[in-house]
Amino acid sequence: MRHVPETRASNLDTVDVATSDPTREQPWADLGLKEDEYARIREILGRRPTSSELAMYSVMWSEHCSYKSSKVHLKQFGELAQETPRGPMLAGIGENAGVLDIGQGYAVSFKVESHNHPSYVEPYQGAATGIGGIVRDIIAMGARPIAVMDPLRFGPLDADDTHRVLPGIVSGVGGYGNCLGLPNIGGEAVFDETYLGNPLVNALAIGVMRHEDLHLANATGKGNLVILYGARTGGDGIGGVSILASETFEDSGPAKRPAVQVGDPFMEKLLIECTLELFAAHVVAGIQDLGGAGLSCATSELASAGDGGMHVHLDKVPLRDSTLSPEEILMSESQERMMAVVEPANVEAFMAICAKWDVEAAVIGEVTDTGRLEIDWHGQRVVDVPPGSVAHDGPVYNRPFARPDWQDALQADAAEKLPRPTTGAEFRSTLVQLAASPNLCDKSWITDQYDRYVRGNTVLSQPSDSGMIRIDESTNLGVSVSTDCNGRFAKLDPFAGAQLALVESYRNVATGGAQPLAVSDCLNFGSPEDPAVMWQFAEACTGLKEGCKELGTPVTGGNVSLYNQTGETAILPTPVVAVLGVIDDVTRRTPSAFEAEGLAVYLLGETREELSGSEWAHVVHQHLGGLPPKVDFAAEKALAALLLEGVGLLASAHDLSDGGLAQTLAESALKNNIGATVTLPGDPFLALFAESTARVLVTVPTGKVAELEALAGKHGVPLTALGTTGGEAIVVEGQFDLPIAELREAWTATLPAAMA
Template identity: 60%
Template sequence: MTVHNDTVEAAQATPELEQPWEELGLKEDEYGRIREILGRRPTDAELTAYSVMWSEHCSYKSSKTHLRYFGQTATEEMNSKILAGIGENAGVVDIGDGDAVTFRVESHNSPSFVEPYQGAATGIGGIVRDIMAMGARPIAVMDQLRFGPADAPDTKRVLPGVVSGIGGYGNSLGLPNIGGETVFDEAYLGNPLVNALAVGTLKVEDLKLAFASGTGNKVMLFGSRTGLDGIGGVSVLGSANFEEGEERKLPSVQVGDPFAEKVLIEACLELYGAGVVDGIQDLGGGGLACATAELAAAGDGGMRVNLDNVPLRAENMTAAEILASESQERMCAVVAPENLDKFYDICAKWDVTAAEIGEVIDEKDRYVVYHNGEVVVDAPASTIDEGPVYERPFARPEWQDELQRLQPVERPEDLKQALLDMVSSPALCSRDFITKQFDRYVRGNTVKAQYSDAGVLRINEETGRGVAVSADASGRYAKLDPNMGARLALAEAYRNVAVTGAKPVAVTNCLNFGSPENTDVMWQFREAVHGLADGAVELGIPVSGGNVSFYNQTGDEPILPTPVVGVLGVIEDVHQAIGHDLGTVDEPEVLVVLGETKDEFGGSIWQQVSGGGLNGLPPQVDLADEEKLAEFFVGNTGLTAAHDVSEGGLAQAVIEMLLRAGKGVDLDLSKVHEDDFVALFSESASRAVVATTADRVDALLIRADELGIPAATIGATDDSAELTVGGVSLAISELYEAWSQTLPELFGHAVGANSVVE
């Protein structure tokens, strides 16, 4: 059976044919602009290509104008170690001695609400292919998750599927999951956030980029066959608001096969090693339309594509469907004719399907696509790739001033109960139910993962050099003040990396916001971008890339503005990495709080758990203090443990350090703050708790003083197995019980949904 094509010739002959531009997510003026570019109405295939490429997910049409601020503020010195930056598939950082690391975080929010398992699984698959497209071997993944209230029925539907999807795909790939964050808040009910981060390693000279050059070079599609799954997936779903009942949009969600991706990784690495790939692009959001148009737009010629050569797994697919399909585990390469035989041989070795689907032509920017022998697309590649740029109106919300008025902070009548309520809250309780579904040590290079402030990986087995990675965000802080909220996310990720002993060197981000057509949201977005960009300049580390996810809302109610910020650090010897568990030495350990504690409760977990709502100003961070703190940890081998102070305050930090230690401590907080309540639960930034042996305390305090860091000794570990503070004592076993049972009790129905990796 021959599939009907709406050809370019037919489009010229039927200029007034009605087309479903609105259903494809285009605005009326955008459709008019496409007609103006082409000088006629678009074909079905062209309309599809423009619609997916001009979506928010692919084009950044509402965010570009603000994202330029990163480039306007970054200095040449900051970018000196960036081998590939903003605009590439992933940022690549030179970490020294010929080694490079690539990392990126990207959203898969809407698909994960519609079909949690496959949405999350293919989010992992997609971010891993971004890493592969830089010429790197993927070596680890992380995740940033946001759900509605932990006891909400829809959270019980979404969370188990998302966690199983992340574990099912990542574990099957043989990639360790080295960390992440799970947050529960009413604002994410009906619009969860699933942000996936991946890390890869490569030699500096092996860097690959996405462009098509060299007239006569062949365009090769390899990997899985193309099917009907994922049509209108992240590209269209990511540009739409959800209404009740839309969780059944199953055909739009891609279906992943991690074992196909595993062999694709190995095939790619061998292809790179053989030197037969001139340009490379992964297929993710926007499918083949995106991959080929981007390659053509970035190259020095044009491109001819023949869809008749695309390996399919569904019958009678139209040209539009082939172009828009977001079927997983596919890559697109540009290969010189003399290297084709070698290319095919390597793909055959790995049992990876490969097909020549086009070639580079000597017509700059021309993008021509054939199907059934007829031309179905003939357009300038750059106009498909670049999309419109919107200067969306933005304004500080009228309600912002009222929101920032701090309501009286309720103080606990029973401190013991308050400590138990905090550690058992969904905000602060154990994530073991989630993290034990992930393999953390596969590949043998994981140094720190579970119960660590940042994931630490060995990169060079000869020198011991490694990297530390953390990603953080607080939508509560960002709602109160999006500029400061972004700075606080940067500060926490930076601090989490620093307390392991690593030196922070680069930033990535995933900016999750509501509708860009909402002036309040656009103001939040602009403020967050400026806060992050200015903060990076103050810290002197570059933003290597990022992702924007808009339309995260249910109906008219946007999520909390959630700028997820990832930081990569370098540690010269992973054997010196610092953990946060006490009890690793036989003698008592003295605990010292670094940094200043202030009465700061706006957006805090105490405010949330005690029923205080969300109000006030978030903690105010001076990034110069974060720099001092990071400097304290570099090369400091006298520490037995270190833990950042963030959500839940000092109380949570100390409890987490004690939970697995078999030790106790009697805390004296008088030097931290005159008010024990503030000392325990304030979330002031730029703080950490460090531990050392008694003979090294003086040296520690001298080092802190030299750097201008306030330091207060708060106690020493003992064999009591109790936490004593403020006149009350709690057995660590009681705290552990409260901390560990919350998620199993809430999600016990999902036990067995995925294998547990001990």
């Protein structure tokens, strides 16, 4: 897609030409701009934009880059106290990634972002460059990347298009991350018909640094030089994610098909090592990665966050394709590129380090105090704009939003009214059916394509409740991360759905023995031009803000992905929430699965009749309706406090969520082939399949039951004795016996059979 005018030879559209030829027609609509947005650009400049300026504004004012439909709702995250349970955030919203103090002089950076639409158009490269982009956000903060995660969403497992996109996306995530030498320690793979034609590829990265190594994105110091280093700029990704992610897909396919970015993980690996050595040599004054909107973003954001001015010589940009026009160079989203601001005295050392790592670098400009972003092409001025107008002062839409007229009927159609199994044989059959369902089955077909243990510091990974990575080999300091979202819950009640995603990630981190600290989010929704979608988005934002306030976990940053819809069909609202926690000694973490025979099995928390939005309703009845499970923040905090204090006492801890106690028993038994004999309290169906929150299945040595009882009493957490571990089956007294071998056969067969 090259909706840009020709700029060869004498017809270069310079600032002088734009001033003298004010009525020239321009392809603003083809570039995704609205008529009033184009008029606003003319008002800002006092003339029509040059074609290069128009290219910059079009990508930077796109939905993906400007957040023009979402920023009015996102601003409430800034109202949260910027303090974690371990102290103030070191960097938060507005930076490339959040940075948290985790003690011992260490800081951790983490962030989750989306690469949804490019991954539908070209699954492998779309997913691969999603990993590459989020990793560069981490290194731009001064951190060494140490792990990645991948929350994924697909259409039905048996759909032809799922078979097209899923293998490529998984291969892209694994191929890029594996080549970088980064372990993939967790994520999700969820299937629902609304994601057909619009898969979600969210990517998370974690990095570590010392406090003093923190770097921020700004261009300060008049006379400092601007250096572009990394891969050469090519024609791939022109108008890519910035425009592609700002459009709705039609039923027949993407409305726009610009070239998807092409990744080179080996260049990125060199870029990582080169950048970290540049930081260590103290030769970088400011830095910015080049992701969405490419040079348009990096130049305008660096300039506006610094002294306010920058002069760029665009013809000095190293190119893979010499035929590229200035507009195309500014819009290109070629990967593996970084931009640094360097004092003149440090340029020689900077270039020497780049040469050592075989990374190409070129001085392309300098910092000024003019308050203008000025870009020349072979000595002729093609851009002269206030950088803030490009980077930060784009449109702000108060999109109309309204609770949809179908919401009441949806919530009235409760799953609690559906026919239920009543006999032990039916309970057994239902458990096996759920365990073999696409959302609950073994995901090893996916995760075995990822290196989970490279670098030797992975402590927990899939299928554990959370991923855990060691930070310091001498002290065993570590961090834990979980991502979660149940889109069905969010469809039933987007306010509660966002909170349910938050508390499950929070709980997953706590089950391993880590203290939850902070949140990064990736808010995936349909078209913002639909008032019902905007209502879902607004409700989810407010719900997440209120939840974070209750839990004391600030939002460090994240991503919004809108226009996730095919024709009139929007995806389930999917506010993915990542929670990061810290653990002082990873050798004392609590595993998720049964670790030995003869342990006492207990349920922490209260089970209620909550079935709407559940996997049981989804798989058995293909039903979505009613109200999602109740969120109880006091119960979640009390449970987390118990889990943290119980480190060393608890032999295992596994949260209850999708599939209820039945699925948790199955997963706890399958990992180490250790069964359990349990007696269910109350209604056996509800005990097995309800999805009430604030619940965890734990085991303790029988000699330490009194300690667990005392701990539960101290924190006010309901405690129910279920039975003991042991044997080669899950035995539910008075109901059924299910051999682990039979369960494993059903659980492991689903994905390989579908992908064959």
